Amino acid sequence: MRNLARCLIAYEAPEIRSFETEIPAGFPVCEKLRLHLATFMGKTGFHTLLARSLVLSIEEVPWLGAARARADDSLEGLEELRAQIDPEEFSEGELVVAAQLLGLLVAFIGEKLTLRLVREVWPEVPLDDWNSNEGRNNEKTN
């Protein structure tokens, strides 16, 4: 999932630079997914996935333990953390959370359907050469 998450983060980064004057409070990839998935699965559904992703990420990125998913699905404490943490480390945090979120989707609905949802949000991003071998093993081999 890391490759996919990295690909999406890289795609989002120049967009932020060109359109945003300030750095967004949350993780842009998670935020874009939220806008799309909340219609599809409801706010509660997305909130649960985000909160779970955050918990799963803490083992890899301990400083994320200070963040918390709010009811509106923004990440509480992220603004303060951004100021304290090295930008590279912060980016790593975003990568891990996004990868966990995508991983959870794959675990529930499979890779094909997850990629379909991702394509709906980022239709321009080429995902065909994305290597899925690193993800959770939830796919049936037909």
Added chain:
Amino acid sequence: MKKRISSTKLRLPARAVSLPARVMIHEIPTGVRGLDDILGGGIPEFSFNIIGGAPGCGKTTMAHQIIFANATPKKPALYFTVIGEPVLKMLRYQQQYSFFDESRLGKDIRFVSLSDVVLEKDLNAVLEEIMKQVADVNPGIVVVDSFRTIVRKASATIGEAEMQSFIHRLAVFLTGWEATTFLVGEYAVEEIRNNSLFTMVDGIFWLSQVTERNSVVRKLQIMKLRGQASAPGLHTVRISNSGLQAFSRTLGLGGGKTKSLRRRRLSTGIPELDKMLGGGILEGDSLLVAGPSGTGKSALATQFIAEGIRQGQPGIMAIFEERPDGYTKRAGTFGLDLNAAIQKGTLEALYLRPLDLSVDETMQEILDAIKRIGAKRLVIDSLVGFEMALAPGFRADFRESLYRMIGALTAAGITILSTVEVEDNFTELAFSHYAISFLTDDIIRLRYVEIDGQLRKVMAVIKMRGGNHSKDIREYVITNQGVVVIHPRRTDYEGLITGIPRRSGPRLAQQNEAAPEPKASK
């Protein structure tokens, strides 16, 4: 100058003044095999329907089959999920079915969660959200799953009149937008009576699970369908990897051909038996072979099917008691190579022993096989095994169902040979336990008789609807050729059908008679 038209010319032809044509209600397919026939063609377009029933009956799966069968990019399906089953779980499970095509999600099929609106706001807001989404997407099909949840949540704060108003506005809006709607909900049968929702909808698709002893069978009833005649009663439903499949209880009752007056006679593969039958079984007849265990019913059935294949008439063997390989192996000992016919596609062995089988499913399996290979002959071996494979609830209707099945198959021109095991007793000659002789055209009875200190076998043609037949009781043996009729009618015995005949003729000098059956002498 105006031309005068005579009054006779002004008179319009009768057709021109006839009433305007009635509206044509288009039917949309359900995607559920067998259901379109039950509905009388399909679901009336723009109708407002309920798919109701207890949990686990297949309501959501049916709704998914309908959307996958109909949604197009131009007229997509809009699937509103409401609390109940979260959409992620729904998709997780639904994608296991073969009809599920994830490439159509987002384009033809769109899922929208109404959970937040339902939880946080009132019915007006729910209606507004539905209207907004429908206006955006312009769907051909709308599903609300579960509608019951919306109603339950709102019922705590509003009255019946307000609820009716909501349902009415929803129905009017969705019909106005030319959408065919399905409200999915968990309801109990007793809730139907005092619930205005069921009065307001155009169609009620009711799914249930019927439990009897250890068996559970899914059923479907079309309780209501405005605009067209559906098949009445409870129809069996099975859920497999392909989703729901419905088996109409009226399957085969309509549209059958009447038997032609000039029918061929088909050989049984046993020349002497053909003679007893007046030349063979009449094409399209149903023949019942009744006899106790070991009298050669299955052997006779094998010869019948093998003879058909030899004559270019493909066959189906619906086997309930033994495995097909045992069947083909035994045929091999008679010099009949059934495996070659199976490989060639002129013979199909249906081994039907799933749990809780219904006659309708069996009939569908057989009809499908007949269609596949263009079968002309069918063997059902045996009716006792068939009955045992049925769910207990279906056994009560076995006779009625069998009547329907045999009627449908013979009307399609299939010649059927069914076997039935009957116990020999020494006071009467029973044909079967089921009193089903009325539904067969011809009956052959096999039985054991005690002659000269040996247990021998005799056969007689009891009944032949389509013509005359031999009245002889003939002795037969089972050799490496199969069933072989040996002796001509015996006149030196009386009471053969009792099983304990009395000698009426002179006793011939007794020889050390070798057993006539090679099988028995080994």
